Amino acid sequence: MANWGFLGAGSIATSSLAPAVHTADGPRLHAVAASDPARARALGPARVYTAYDDLLADPEVDVVYVALHNSAHRPWVERALTAGKHVLCEKPLGLTAEDVSTMVRTARAAGRLLVEAAWNRWHPRTREMEALLARGALGAVHTVTARFDGLAPAPGNYRVAASLGGGALYDVGYYAVSAALAAFGWQPPRVAGAQHRLWRRPGSADASTDAVLEFPGGGTATIGCSLIGVLDESFTATGTAGELTLASPAYCAAVEPSTLTVDGESRHYPAVDPYRLMVEQVDAAIGGDPGAHLVPLEQSLLIATTLDAVRDHLARRPA
Template identity: 35%
Template sequence: MTESGKVRWGVLSTAKIGREKVIPAMQRGERSHVAAIASRDAATARKVADALGIGTAYGSYEELLADPEIEAIYNPLPNHLHVPWSVRALEAGKHVLCEKPVALTADEAGQLVDASKRTGKLVFEAFMVRHHPQWREAREIVRSGRIGEARAVQTVFAYYLDDPGNVRNQADIGGGGLYDIGCYAIATARFLFGAEPERVVGTIDRDPRFGTDRMTTGIAEFPGNRHLGFVCATQLVPVQRVEVLGTKGRLTVEIPFNAPNDRPTRIVVDDGRDLHGTGAEAIEFPVADQYTLQGDAISAVIQGEASLEWGIEDAVLNMRVIDAFFRSSERNGWEQP
């Protein structure tokens, strides 16, 4: 049933992140209506559609793109299919929200820039964290000077996954930690600093079985002698933490990336008077679903009722940094994005 006033979305595949995270969240939104879903198997599409309460199910991606009622496509396909199917969606007259990383290289992402200009449709990279209130507030605190001059961001993001059948462990289709989670460290540092890194250096440890980067350690140098230092890993103990260090204090985002949607989140600002947290203030945020917020924010842009914050050009910039880290590991030195 059509929901008046909402953007009608179609989902390109029955990928886990869509089924478990993004679709239910968008269904709770004020501006987003998930009207259809497609799989390469009609029975699978129908089963998932029934489970999620989606009205229309298609047995091919082509059928979904041909549906004139669908205004926008969410693309959670494996990484190597992001660009080809996003381009096809644009050419079918649909706006696109594509999972990160939007491409496998910056040059490939450039195809989306060209397709967007050619079709007049928008492409968005699904960095949902930028829509969460905790990150909005963190950026405002950095900008306000409350922690002095923010000079360093330290990010750790890791999980343990050694299943050879998982797409994240398949090098030939864009698996590996830098694509999957290192991209968040890069995107959020750019978000906080409001700038692009001038050079990067990194080392990569590759899994001998999968050929994927299972641990990447990197430094990105931003203008004004500001730095991002990060570790991302696919075979370490699960952990997430972001620390922003300033000349007069520090800020901690406690669960920065997989922020829970069933309990409050918080960031901590510490004036650094001692190492015991005497000068720490916890700022708590009400329960929020960053995927719902992302869906509604993008739907508002599509409806012409909000300005575009991060377009496809931003995604290309993030890919340039990822490219530079891969080159740095291969060449054993600093690289410019």
């Protein structure tokens, strides 16, 4: 039963994480730090801070949830870990594989838990999909198609700004890349091709990115993502012994029932709150439960390494 502290009171913290902590069995929302104290109070904590460092200095905070824009993840994760707090950080954990590696080393040196808040990885459908793939239910996977087209960011949203770690690849492409890596047994891929389109404004991030990943053994994943307002979430993995498809929404099912189909046989899952499941499992791990389900940091690092490789490929393309 840990005391949670939030750095940031933005949309995800407000709509998803704060309700998850309040309804979960065990954890308590002890404190929220935000530049706007009214927004922090609206989350219902016992204490409100206007300075992030003041929250980190609170001895009653056991675990910190970092809900800041992507480019702020590494510095505040490291400060929280160094302050002796466990950390749950929004995805992507870091902007580069080097960021992730550094945070992992800091967590290990501090003896504290570090978890990437890839909330869909706690959804029962995602967990069953990963279990089916891991035990070879499809045989040798050779082809994956994974796409996530999401809502266009509001004007001024950090997702538009490259300097803040915005863009489609970091935001929604993350889900498609993660699922593709799971399909191929978390093997590191080679980027065979990539293209992107930027928003037409100075310093903008990618509005859309497409990439082809090649895996050891000859498998190929076609990845697509965008933030232009056309909604689409799709995932299909095909192997020598079968095919697996996630019905839309393929990654962000939560408030509605969802379906997974393997070789024509559909498996149905009721609506759940994966954020609550995530919070409860992190809380259990902090309490010493060896069976708590967490996203392995090795997988977080491979996702970051793959996103690095896609961006490097794009940077090498002729102007």
